[in-house]
Amino acid sequence: MSGLVLRELRxxxxxxxxxxxxxxxxxxATLFPFAVGPDGPLLARTGGGALWMAALLAALLPVDRLVExxxxxxxxxxxxxxxxxxxxxxxxxxxxxxxxxxxxLMVAAVPAAALMKLPPDVLLRLELGLLAGTPGLAxxxxxxxxxxxxxxxxxxxxxxxxxxxxxxxxxxxAGLVGRGNEAGALQLLAAASLLLVAGAPFAAxxxxxxxxx
Amino acid sequence: MKPLLRLDAVTGRRGGRILFExxxxxxxxxxALVVTGPNGAGKSSLLRxxxxxxxxxxxxxxxxxxxxxxxxxxxxxxxxxxxxxAFWARLDGVSAVPGMEAMGIAHLAGVPVRMLSxxxxxxxxLARVLACNAPLWLLDExxxxxxxxxxxxxxKGMAAHRIKGxxxxxxxxxxxxxxxxxxxTLG
Numbered sequence: 113m114s115g116l117v118l119r120e121l122r123x124x125x126x127x128x129x130x131x132x133x134x135x136x137x138x139x140x141a142t143l144f145p146f147a148v149g150p151d152g153p154l155l156a157r158t159g160g161g162a163l164w165m166a167a168l169l170a171a172l173l174p175v176d177r178l179v180e181x182x183x184x185x186x187x188x189x190x191x192x193x194x195x196x197x198x199x200x201x202x203x204x205x206x207x208x209x210x211x212x213x214x215x216x217l218m219v220a221a222v223p224a225a226a227l228m229k230l231p232p233d234v235l236l237r238l239e240l241g242l243l244a245g246t247p248g249l250a251x252x253x254x255x256x257x258x259x260x261x262x263x264x265x266x267x268x269x270x271x272x273x274x275x276x277x278x279x280x281x282x283x284x285x286a287g288l289v290g291r292g293n294e295a296g297a298l299q300l301l302a303a304a305s306l307l308l309v310a311g312a313p314f315a316a317x318x319x320x321x322x323x324x325x
Numbered sequence: 326m327k328p329l330l331r332l333d334a335v336t337g338r339r340g341g342r343i344l345f346e347x348x349x350x351x352x353x354x355x356x357a358l359v360v361t362g363p364n365g366a367g368k369s370s371l372l373r374x375x376x377x378x379x380x381x382x383x384x385x386x387x388x389x390x391x392x393x394x395x396x397x398x399x400x401x402x403x404x405x406x407x408x409x410x411a412f413w414a415r416l417d418g419v420s421a422v423p424g425m426e427a428m429g430i431a432h433l434a435g436v437p438v439r440m441l442s443x444x445x446x447x448x449x450x451l452a453r454v455l456a457c458n459a460p461l462w463l464l465d466e467x468x469x470x471x472x473x474x475x476x477x478x479x480x481k482g483m484a485a486h487r488i489k490g491x492x493x494x495x496x497x498x499x500x501x502x503x504x505x506x507x508x509x510t511l512g
Contacts, residue, residue: 115415119401126403186397193376193393194416324378 113204120208129177130212133170134220140166141224152229159228160238160289168278171249175270178257188320198317206254206312214246234289241285241301248281248305251312258316262323280304328353329461329492330375335384337370344370345511354490357506366512368496372463375494392459394467398450400438407434410453417457424456428478443470455482464495
């Protein structure tokens with residue numbers, strides 16, 4: 113199992129694949145002030161939501177490299193022949209993917225928040241929200257990657273599948289940044305994330321099996 | 326003696342089309358079976374059913390631990406060949422080196438997989454089978470892309486595997502030296 117997680121991390125590091133979502137996230141944070149103007153209070157009010165939107169779209173980027181290359185190369189078949197269940201493979205992929213996506217995104221959120229002129233207490237809530245929410249985002253990415261593996265134009269379909277499912281994470285995440293935790297947004301965000309993390313390995317495992325027929 | 330692979334009245338279906346019906350076969354220790362048939366007859370599907378990757382449309386499959394070599398080499402393109410094979414060897418609880426030596430690719434250990442030729446990839450996929458301890462080998466066109474030396478090494482490996490009590494189910498178009506092997510013709 114740890115060997116599989118390590119392999120995922122190596123694949124993420126190979127060729128800077130894990131950097132792509134981070135660069136995208138920072139690029140959005142850089143461009144957003146150009147779009148709405150350099151009005152400090154306005155940026156601080158809308159910046160948190162914009163960063164959550166950027167995180168969501170950044171999570172979509174690795175969708176075509178998570179499952180499809182392993183399916184096409186026969187790696188998933190070789191693992192199955194060795195009696196390693198598809199759910200275990202999916203869980204290892206989820207762990208490896210989150211490690212290469214969640215913590216780096218939380219680091220990138222610091223300069224991004226500075227670009228948005230977010231005050232320190234808002235940055236803290238953004239970081240807390242990302243800590244709770246990125247596992248859910250990673251789980252969604254994995255599930256959708258497994259569902260669309262082997263399809264032509266899978267990437268475009270993946271966006272259509274994933275973005276509606278990410279609405280709870282976006283609502284609670286942006287709500288936590290904007291209004292604080294008065295309505296229990298952090299707990300709801302964590303609950304939605306947990307649900308996705310718990311369900312994704314089974315959904316992805318079933319999708320990998322179904323993809324063989 | 327308990328067979329290493331047993332198919333009882335197995336029906337193979339792909340995309341709603343019946344490929345073969347009511348197929349019975351049994352493979353005991355030291356035995357080998359060669360599956361032949363025209364393209365699309367279901368040779369690869371039969372191997373995938375035996376490997377547990379495809380469910381048969383009907384019938385029962387009993388198989389011991391198997392090693393599969395098909396048209397996919399399942400090696401990470403960016404890694405050196407030695408490391409890519411070592412990943413699988415660790416999962417199998419063996420060393421990758423004897424298999425690489427047996428297939429004559431030990432000198433390629435430091436070369437990234439993406440630089441390898443078709444024949445070298447085939448040798449690598451077979452080296453993974455040779456190295457592991459699975460008693461049942463499922464080989465899909467094992468001779469494809471191999472030169473005379475590669476085929477000779479493969480035949481030597483298969484003979485050694487059968488002497489150790491292993492069994493081989495091979496689908497092939499090419500003549501392959503498998504003494505006393507049974508034959509299954511599909512289609």
